[in-house]
Amino acid sequence: MACLAFLVSCETRPTMQGLDLSNLDKSICPTHDFYQFATGGWQAANPIPDDLARFGTFDKLRRETQIIVKDIIETLSQQRHPQGSNAQKIGDLFTLGMDTARLNREGITPILDDLATIQALSTLDDVVRYIKSQHQQGFMPFFGLFAAADLDNSRMNIAHISQPGLGMGDRDLYLQDDERSIRLREAYRTFLTTTFELAGFTNQQALQMTEDVMHIETAIARVTMPRIELRDPRNTFNKMTVGDLQRMAPVINWREYFDMLGLTCVEELNVRNPIFFRNLTNILRTNSMGQLRSYLTFNLLRSAGPFLSTNFGEASFEYFGRALSGTEAQEERWKTVVSTLDGVLGEAVGKKYVAEHFPPIARQRMEELVQNLLLAMADRIDGLEWMSDETKEQAHLKLSTMRVLIGYPKEWMDYSEFVVNAADSYLANMRRGRRFHHNRMLADINSPVDLDRLLMNPHTVNAYYMATTNTIGFPAGILQPPFFFMHGDDALNYGAIGMVIGHEITHGFDDQGRRYDKLGNLTDWWTAEDERRFSERTQILVDHFNAIEVAPGVFANGVLTLGENISDNGGLAIAYSAFQRTEQYRLGQELQGFTPSQRFFIAYATVWAGNIREREILRQTQTGVHSLPRWRVNGAVPHSDAFVNAFNVQPGDGMWLAPENRARIW
Numbered sequence: 001m002a003c004l005a006f007l008v009s010c011e012t013r014p015t016m017q018g019l020d021l022s023n024l025d026k027s028i029c030p031t032h033d034f035y036q037f038a039t040g041g042w043q044a045a046n047p048i049p050d051d052l053a054r055f056g057t058f059d060k061l062r063r064e065t066q067i068i069v070k071d072i073i074e075t076l077s078q079q080r081h082p083q084g085s086n087a088q089k090i091g092d093l094f095t096l097g098m099d100t101a102r103l104n105r106e107g108i109t110p111i112l113d114d115l116a117t118i119q120a121l122s123t124l125d126d127v128v129r130y131i132k133s134q135h136q137q138g139f140m141p142f143f144g145l146f147a148a149a150d151l152d153n154s155r156m157n158i159a160h161i162s163q164p165g166l167g168m169g170d171r172d173l174y175l176q177d178d179e180r181s182i183r184l185r186e187a188y189r190t191f192l193t194t195t196f197e198l199a200g201f202t203n204q205q206a207l208q209m210t211e212d213v214m215h216i217e218t219a220i221a222r223v224t225m226p227r228i229e230l231r232d233p234r235n236t237f238n239k240m241t242v243g244d245l246q247r248m249a250p251v252i253n254w255r256e257y258f259d260m261l262g263l264t265c266v267e268e269l270n271v272r273n274p275i276f277f278r279n280l281t282n283i284l285r286t287n288s289m290g291q292l293r294s295y296l297t298f299n300l301l302r303s304a305g306p307f308l309s310t311n312f313g314e315a316s317f318e319y320f321g322r323a324l325s326g327t328e329a330q331e332e333r334w335k336t337v338v339s340t341l342d343g344v345l346g347e348a349v350g351k352k353y354v355a356e357h358f359p360p361i362a363r364q365r366m367e368e369l370v371q372n373l374l375l376a377m378a379d380r381i382d383g384l385e386w387m388s389d390e391t392k393e394q395a396h397l398k399l400s401t402m403r404v405l406i407g408y409p410k411e412w413m414d415y416s417e418f419v420v421n422a423a424d425s426y427l428a429n430m431r432r433g434r435r436f437h438h439n440r441m442l443a444d445i446n447s448p449v450d451l452d453r454l455l456m457n458p459h460t461v462n463a464y465y466m467a468t469t470n471t472i473g474f475p476a477g478i479l480q481p482p483f484f485f486m487h488g489d490d491a492l493n494y495g496a497i498g499m500v501i502g503h504e505i506t507h508g509f510d511d512q513g514r515r516y517d518k519l520g521n522l523t524d525w526w527t528a529e530d531e532r533r534f535s536e537r538t539q540i541l542v543d544h545f546n547a548i549e550v551a552p553g554v555f556a557n558g559v560l561t562l563g564e565n566i567s568d569n570g571g572l573a574i575a576y577s578a579f580q581r582t583e584q585y586r587l588g589q590e591l592q593g594f595t596p597s598q599r600f601f602i603a604y605a606t607v608w609a610g611n612i613r614e615r616e617i618l619r620q621t622q623t624g625v626h627s628l629p630r631w632r633v634n635g636a637v638p639h640s641d642a643f644v645n646a647f648n649v650q651p652g653d654g655m656w657l658a659p660e661n662r663a664r665i666w
Helices: 002-011 034-045 057-077 086-098 100-106 109-119 124-137 179-198 203-222 242-248 254-260 274-286 289-307 310-325 333-357 360-382 389-400 426-444 490-495 497-507 528-546 562-579 583-587 596-607 614-623 629-634 641-646
Strands: 054-056 144-150 153-162 239-241 268-271 403-407 464-466 471-475 549-551 610-612
Touching: 034 596, 034 610, 034 629, 054 057, 057 086, 057 333, 057 596, 057 610, 086 333, 086 426, 100 310, 109 289, 109 426, 124 254, 124 274, 124 289, 124 426, 144 426, 179 203, 179 289, 179 310, 203 274, 203 289, 239 242, 242 254, 242 268, 242 274, 289 310, 289 333, 289 426, 310 614, 333 426, 360 389, 360 403, 360 471, 360 497, 360 562, 464 497, 471 497, 490 497, 490 562, 490 583, 490 596, 497 562, 497 596, 528 562, 549 614, 562 596, 562 641, 583 596, 596 641, 610 614
Parallel strands: 153 268, 403 471
Antiparallel strands: 054 610, 144 153, 239 268, 464 471
């Protein structure tokens, strides 16, 4: 009866801009299933499009923003621009990507020379030289190279080398014999065979090459670091000299490799997975030339396929879309091409987006919200009864030096060295784009870290925390409803974008972010007792999420998702504390039948409204560091005393969690 009365009152109040009451499912009591109550109407009104594996508020806003970006790009493609201008590059590259008739006429012609080069490899020395030449161009067979901060001196970039990516997307799919892994291995084999046949190989050749690739990728999977271990930066920071690496992996002449890349200055580097590199020599030496050629051929086809004839994309979709995630149809061509432009000319596109769609007043409003959240976090640190004054002092230092980037970069990227020529193939232009970004990355090695570099395109609907620079970043793309309301009431803004801000702040203090100091160095600034107490509290979240059954017989992974769950837990607490400072909270006036606190939590739930396919649930649970959207709400709010009080949750309710079982961390 209390729930019924509560819901009736919701319908008698006038609707206020910002909170859309049609998103609610009024047949559900909020104390029973808050996610369904707050988002059930949205779910019913927003079925999953055929070309997506899930569809939530993030995805919907991304689609809406992508349409805006498409209009910008399409307009540029229909105009004439000076050769070498960003507008010319954007317009011509879009036109090339959209010209599927030309792509299909060209077929595999753009890679015939590459295929011939691989087939001519006859010795291991040939293979090693080919690997080096590919790394010069920005393609990374057998291992990866990138620039990132030195975790002992985070203001300087050093070279990092890493284990390679795996075609199936996860190491366990190669190694486990459960029904899903077996099914996906067979689907992946079909994808490999089809891809080789599209490149001109006979069915018999393609079948053999498929087994060659599976053999090598399975060997790589066996020495690939598991996802849970990858989360811990102490596992992936192994600094050593070039000489140390030479003794570890003698199959490559590493001094020659770095010199070839113009990195004569490299004397020390980070080896992210020493176990893999200890096995690299064995992998290269024990596989036949035929197997190595097959693996290198597939690496070529995987990197070139998106820019060749459309049947390569169709083959890829059958595995990565239909088999892996349950997606029913390929996305429209323009979406694929716009995403491609985001990868090579993202800031040039973003500059146009910001000029047309991100007013300065929005940035100012966001800056105010961020400062309020930082103040709230400082207060919460002061109030932590489980943390010593010694560790609190260091936590305050880290918080006070946290950098904030909003909207767009301070300096826009210079694309003058990236040449786009409409007379060349789509692939040739994209390879020049790859080399352009690869050369920028190489130039960063042994150079100071750019602290002002926004790590996402301005029109991206997302946010981030970067531990090595102690920076939170919020691109302009996310600063729109239902996350950010320029003229919305405080409950909506603090519950939505405020929680996103709090979430990113908390990443600096989650189970891995806490290992970095105020400068971003990997430093232990905790007392042993404080670390023990922190671990006890975070274990509550691990146990809580491990017990959540996301599909019949399938449970969430509380360890893999711990960092994100801590940040949701802390983000909610920080955002609510900041909201309590507002006049709206102090007045306590109901709007649309909801108290300010209730509106806050409804706004939070709306951020995670969505639908998801069954296969995507299984994929995300196995590989994702984020909990599924439903459980980012129903798994999070029961730990909040403020939520329990706002909706009068009682023992026996679905959203009830006994106080002693609630995780109170930050």
